[in-house]
Amino acid sequence: MDQGVTPDVFTYGSLIQGACNSGQWKETTRLWNKMTARKITPNVVTFSVIFDMLCKEGKILKAECVLGKMIEVGMDPDMVTYSALMDGYCLVGQIDKDLKVFDLIAQSGFQLDAISYNILINGCCKSKRIEKAMALFSDMNSKGLCADTITYNTLISGWCKVGNVQAAKNLLKNMCARGQTPNLITYSTLLDGSCKHGCLDEALTLFKAMQERQEA
Secondary structure (H helix, E strand, O other), X not given: OOOOOOOXXXXXXXXXXXXXXXXXXXXXXXXXXHHHXXXXXXXXXXXXXXXXXXXXXXXXXXXXXXXXXHHHOOOOOOXXXXXXXXXXXXXXXXXXXXXXXXXXXXXXXXXOOHHHHHHHHHHHHHOOOHHHXXXXXXXXXXXXXXXXXXXXXXXXXXXXXXXXXXXXXXXXXXXXXXXXXXXXXXXXXXXXXXXXOOOHHHHHHHHHHHHHHHHO
């Protein structure tokens, strides 16, 4: 730049991606603003990098503006874009908007995957909308998508948060029956929930199971 070379979209894109990767949000913003001030239209890679970072930072209003600009210049959102947006809404607790994006994905002709379901299930559990989370879990299974350890751990945590330890235990049984192996997070979550809700015998049983797994 100092030698009279005019930076283009690829130059700015590389710098923005580097700043994002190293967590330098202020530098990322400065480069983005400079790029747009020079009327250089970002390409899909640069848009995606900025959009993803904004969502991860919980800066949803800015992310929505970037998404609007993407659409304005003819770049349609893809599954990566939608997943990032869902993550962002989940982060700030805007579950109703999350649900709308989820429906929009299906309407746009994209194939909903386990990642999309896990994001939304997580959001519902965090906001204690456990029945909706279980409905999504059932829908996920009906479509032949494999619920993984992350899915089960999220739901177990959700049931513990609302005080239904028995439902959490039933999910653990379901998890094992479907061939998913519980991990340390599974047992720790259920143990913590059992202790908090006065199920001390269950907590001790789980603690023994954890020890047996560590010794195996």
